[in-house]
């Protein structure tokens with residue numbers, strides 16, 4: 431029997447487990463470890479609550495979890511409850527699939543002022559991630575600035591714009607739904623340091639902004655390159671740019687909120703007395719190599735909330751070689767060495783869609799299967815870990831426990847919503863104890 435531990439139960443972890451099951455069949459047992467009592471990582475806490483069709487992929491992961499060869503061990507923090515060397519000693523292979531849940535800092539003066547909230551924290555808040563449940567972002571302000579031109583910036587701008595009714599059918603947590611309904615934000619600036627042809631927004635997600643009940647996207651036609659230049663773009667980007675052109679051409683709508691795309695706009699300082707009051711922005715110009723350089727022209731935008739959506743980092747774990755500059759684990763094609771492997775954003779950084787993690791997981795699973803062929807078979811696997819955790823008094827949450835949490839969340843859901851998530855770890859543990 432081969433024993434594999436996976437640290438992290440998001441998409442990358444489950445796709446790796448699925449691939450290992452396919453390759454090694456009855457010859458493998460997999461333990462999936464999560465620091466939280468609930469599985470699915472980015473699916474539960476990252477994907478926007480109004481994108482339920484994307485979240486539905488958790489059903490595929492559930493099949494893996496219920497295969498009889500895979501265990502879920504929730505509420506186990508690697509580095510506190512068990513160390514990486516202990517896992518390596520107990521399992522034939524250890525896959526690090528911890529994602530990239532930490533915000534990259536904006537790195538400008540004032541970026542630590544109250545009212546500057548990175549996208550990991552803001553998204554975690556409206557998705558019920560326990561550590562951000564008490565965030566209370568300042569929504570009693572007239573304007574917010576969302577920094578970045580990727581899909582996370584779009585998620586954040588859309589969530590700030592939607593009416594309560596537009597969240598019907600979503601699983602946005604109650605505390606965020608109530609706070610957003612009371613929000614006085616009327617202007618949302620989406621700042622791109624480069625231009626419309628350099629956005630990282632996909633067409634479906636960008637197109638959604640054109641159908642909001644109470645908000646209108648606004649693009650300055652002067653920021654758009656000539657339409658002939660669109661022909662050279664790849665098809666997806668061309669569609670996204672077509673949406674921007676539609677937004678620029680749309681007549682005023684009378685909708686109370688505006689999502690204003692500010693292109694060629696690089697934040698240089700965040701200012702305010704004890705909290706964010708304004709953002710100082712330098713106009714940029716695009717160099718032939720595609721980089722943005724400052725023009726020296728500075729303007730300010732009044733705003734009480736700044737949400738940098740500029741990418742994420744993987745937090746280091748003791749015992750796993752880490753690449754500080756890249757913000758992820760040091761690896762060669764997913765192989766870290768010494769029985770350690772990594773997948774997903776922990777392997778390649780925060781890029782790609784949920785589905786990108788599938789080939790990534792398959793590749794690393796194939797590598798593990800090859801490395802394990804004809805060797806080992808004498809590691810204790812889960813039995814060894816169980817002994818360690820029991821001796822340390824860790825309250826391990828099983829998949830059956832999670833299913834009780836899941837059922838309780840469904841039972842207390844608002845009308846039309848699939849679930850009302852628990853946001854306190856203690857509450858979830860209490861439910862499992864009862």
Ligand code: NAP
Nearest residue numbers: 578579580581582583623624630739740741780781782783
């Ligand atoms: P992203 O796609 O890498 O976009 C990051 C944005 O931040 C870019 O526009 C980048 O501009 C900008 N940026 C980076 N550093 C900056 C700085 N110092 N100042 C100003 N702007 C800066 O990252 P993301 O939006 O976090 O998304 C992560 C991944 O998840 C992406 O692959 C995304 O497609 C995916 N995702 C998908 C969905 C969906 O499919 N619905 C939803 C959310 C996320 P430059 O281009 O100039 O560097």
